[in-house]
Amino acid sequence: xxxxxxxxxxxxxxxAGLGGQGVVKASDILSDAAFEAGLDVKKSEIHGMSxxxxxxxxxxxxxxxxxxxxxxxxxxxxxxxxASDQLEPNRxxxxxxxxxxxxxxxxxxxxxxxxxxxxxxxxxxSTHLAIDEDCWRQAIEANLPLAVRPANMQAFEIGRxxxxxxxxxxxxxxK
Amino acid sequence: MSDNNDNQNTQRMLLSGDxxxxxxxxxxxxxxxxxxxxxxSTEIIETFNQLGGRAExxxxxxxxxxxxxxxxxxxxxxxxxxxxxxxxVAADPLFTAAYTGVGGGMVVxxxxxxxxxxxxxxxxxxxxxxxxxxxxxxxxxxxxxYDFTLRxxxxxxxxxxxxxxxMTTRSCHSKTVVTVRTGEPQRSARLHYERxxxxxxxxxxxxxxxxxxxxxxxxxxxxxxxTCDLNVVYTGDGRTPTLxxxxxxxxxxHALEAAPHAGFLKLGLTWPLAIEKxxxxxxxxxxxxxxxxxxxxxxxxxxxxxxxxESKETIFSFGxxxxxxxxxxxxxxxxxxxxxxKSKPPQLCKGCPHRAAFEILRRxxxxxxxxxxxxxxxxxxxxEAMDTCVCMGASIGVGLGMRHVLPDDEAKKVVSVxxxxxxxxxxxxxxxxxxxxxxxxxxVVLVLxxxxxxxxxxxxxxxxxxxxxxxxxxxxxxEDIARSAGxxxxxxxxxxxxxxxxxxxxxxxxxxxxxxxxxxxxxxLLAAARVRxxxxxxxxHAE
Numbered sequence: 001x002x003x004x005x006x007x008x009x010x011x012x013x014x015x016a017g018l019g020g021q022g023v024v025k026a027s028d029i030l031s032d033a034a035f036e037a038g039l040d041v042k043k044s045e046i047h048g049m050s051x052x053x054x055x056x057x058x059x060x061x062x063x064x065x066x067x068x069x070x071x072x073x074x075x076x077x078x079x080x081x082x083a084s085d086q087l088e089p090n091r092x093x094x095x096x097x098x099x100x101x102x103x104x105x106x107x108x109x110x111x112x113x114x115x116x117x118x119x120x121x122x123x124x125x126s127t128h129l130a131i132d133e134d135c136w137r138q139a140i141e142a143n144l145p146l147a148v149r150p151a152n153m154q155a156f157e158i159g160r161x162x163x164x165x166x167x168x169x170x171x172x173x174x175k
Numbered sequence: 176m177s178d179n180n181d182n183q184n185t186q187r188m189l190l191s192g193d194x195x196x197x198x199x200x201x202x203x204x205x206x207x208x209x210x211x212x213x214x215x216s217t218e219i220i221e222t223f224n225q226l227g228g229r230a231e232x233x234x235x236x237x238x239x240x241x242x243x244x245x246x247x248x249x250x251x252x253x254x255x256x257x258x259x260x261x262x263x264v265a266a267d268p269l270f271t272a273a274y275t276g277v278g279g280g281m282v283v284x285x286x287x288x289x290x291x292x293x294x295x296x297x298x299x300x301x302x303x304x305x306x307x308x309x310x311x312x313x314x315x316x317x318x319x320x321y322d323f324t325l326r327x328x329x330x331x332x333x334x335x336x337x338x339x340x341x342m343t344t345r346s347c348h349s350k351t352v353v354t355v356r357t358g359e360p361q362r363s364a365r366l367h368y369e370r371x372x373x374x375x376x377x378x379x380x381x382x383x384x385x386x387x388x389x390x391x392x393x394x395x396x397x398x399x400x401x402t403c404d405l406n407v408v409y410t411g412d413g414r415t416p417t418l419x420x421x422x423x424x425x426x427x428x429h430a431l432e433a434a435p436h437a438g439f440l441k442l443g444l445t446w447p448l449a450i451e452k453x454x455x456x457x458x459x460x461x462x463x464x465x466x467x468x469x470x471x472x473x474x475x476x477x478x479x480x481x482x483x484x485e486s487k488e489t490i491f492s493f494g495x496x497x498x499x500x501x502x503x504x505x506x507x508x509x510x511x512x513x514x515x516x517k518s519k520p521p522q523l524c525k526g527c528p529h530r531a532a533f534e535i536l537r538r539x540x541x542x543x544x545x546x547x548x549x550x551x552x553x554x555x556x557x558x559e560a561m562d563t564c565v566c567m568g569a570s571i572g573v574g575l576g577m578r579h580v581l582p583d584d585e586a587k588k589v590v591s592v593x594x595x596x597x598x599x600x601x602x603x604x605x606x607x608x609x610x611x612x613x614x615x616x617x618x619v620v621l622v623l624x625x626x627x628x629x630x631x632x633x634x635x636x637x638x639x640x641x642x643x644x645x646x647x648x649x650x651x652x653x654e655d656i657a658r659s660a661g662x663x664x665x666x667x668x669x670x671x672x673x674x675x676x677x678x679x680x681x682x683x684x685x686x687x688x689x690x691x692x693x694x695x696x697x698x699x700l701l702a703a704a705r706v707r708x709x710x711x712x713x714x715x716h717a718e
Contacts, residue, residue: 042316072499092513
């Protein structure tokens with residue numbers, strides 16, 4: 001047999017936060033969205049002790065073919081932090097040209113509930129990824145109970161607009 | 176990634192390795208799934224149950240193993256799951272079940288935890304296959320977890336032996352894309368017990384020939400390993416590679432990412448070894464490197480067989496293997512690895528009833544023989560109120576040992592602290608030891624009863640009065656057990672509602688010189704919400 005088509009073109013995302021912030025839920029939604037888009041997906045995190053309020057990170061990789069489920073050091077295209085104090089400890093995972101997205105990118109006061117922050121930040125992330133909005137919606141529906149779906153859909157939209165807005169501004173600066 | 180195979184209905188899913196094993200167990204028509212919760216294995220049996228499989232949590236791994244073995248003796252397919260240290264508890268039946276063999280297929284999942292994300296050691300359970308003389312399969316991702324579980328049941332029945340399926344934290348908890356079969360599993364035939372005393376009753380006269388049969392069986396499986404499609408050679412771009420890598424499990428994924436142009440011999444059946452196949456591969460390349468997570472086990476076996484292979488530096492035997500480490504191994508790079516910034520450690524939840532217990536233990540200056548569970552976090556600041564933690568149930572034995580030898584003034588401060596699920600798992604025999612061999616100063620066993628197996632995700636146990644599926648069953652009473660065993664002072668307190676009363680009870684017990692059990696009973700905050708939901712559901716059914 002041949003190791004044909006080993007493409008190292010996978011997108012690597014590290015989601016970081018504290019126990020109870022919804023890090024694992026966010027990575028479930030992201031990996032389901034990539035799965036719905038028909039991509040190969042691997043997602044990995046540590047369960048157990050880390051659930052008790054400690055630092056939690058989850059690795060999500062997707063593309064034509066993904067090999068290791070863990071993002072190698074310095075190879076994350078995106079670092080998504082749900083707690084601002086989790087940005088710096090995890091920055092070493094980020095590629096030189098990688099993008100760090102922190103909770104400051106979203107105005108929490110605008111959100112229907114502070115508990116939707118994880119989904120709002122996914123909204124910001126989504127503006128940088130080639131995954132259809134429909135896939136995101138399906139993933140959010142699949143991962144959240146009916147009662148909280150409308151709030152999270154709204155949070156996702158708010159994050160998406162914030163992401164579009166900051167991308168436009170970055171574009172202006174580059175020009 | 177096709178959604179349809181030729182003759183079978185299939186479905187593309189994103190599953191953890193644990194979930195994939197559960198789906199396969201359903202497809203394999205497993206009649207009974209047993210286990211004791213332990214990260215990273217817990218979700219296998221839970222998912223199997225949710226998918227409609229008949230499943231149970233046992234008091235501990237030894238019992239879970241024996242129940243599964245009985246089902247397999249009776250001709251049914253049985254699955255038993257545990258974490259790596261759980262297999263130590265079940266090692267007694269494992270070694271002799273290797274002699275007896277099985278009737279129906281039996282698969283034992285050992286979920287190892289290299290890197291110790293949530294364990295007290297990082298033992299490498301590949302040794303158990305070698306020590307007991309049973310075959311071992313090691314999946315690299317969730318698709319293989321699914322496929323290998325199905326294959327493991329086939330192998331088990333083909334060769335009449337239980338099969339170890341070794342997973343690791345990464346293969347258990349990583350989600351990857353899996354194509355599973357859908358549709359109803361076939362109905363099994365009516366079972367009937369076939370008497371086979373020579374194989375099943377291990378008196379020495381029967382065990383001696385059984386040991387010879389075991390070795391003969393392993394020879395047959397070795398011959399099978401040489402040609403089976405579980406051990407696969409992949410060559411980089413089709414040309415003969417100069418670098419060859421022998422690997423297995425998730426290490427294959429790391430190594431393939433590190434060296435996409437190397438040739439690979441990926442072992443799926445990792446015991447017994449297909450030594451001639453490996454020899455042929457090793458001699459076909461200029462340089463052959465073994466990339467394995469954990470102990471230098473495979474490399475050692477290959478060298479013993481006279482193969483010229485390179486292996487990793489000892490520094491890479493600690494913790495998990497990664498893509499970075501695979502690169503370093505291939506480069507022979509021994510330079511210091513980058514160390515991540517120290518991350519925020521876990522802690523007891525706000526409002527956790529264990530908090531009061533450790534505040535008081537600290538204030539009274541106790542020497543605390545601790546145990547395994549959420550409450551092990553009592554060792555960390557701000558409590559720093561735990562002195563030993565070794566394995567499930569050790570708190571009682573270790574506390575008694577200290578009491579026996581320390582001078583009286585210190586001995587009187589020793590307390591054994593154990594959780595409810597851990598007490599059922601392996602505290603019962605310790606309690607009997609306390610009554611049988613009481614220390615001169617007496618002893619105090621403090622059961623922190625939060626009504627759930629909290630650390631692994633709120634599983635039920637005999638002391639909660641609920642089964643795996645949360646239906647009611649008679650509750651095991653710790654205080655009744657202690658009284659009937661002969662413990663002199665037994666008291667139940669609420670550690671949170673009345674801290675002063677809890678402190679009084681503990682102080683009195685310590686100064687009494689008697690054998691004491693204090694049950695500090697207060698439900699885990701997180702579990703209590705789940706129990707309320709269940710009660711509401713039951714209320715509705717009752718109406």
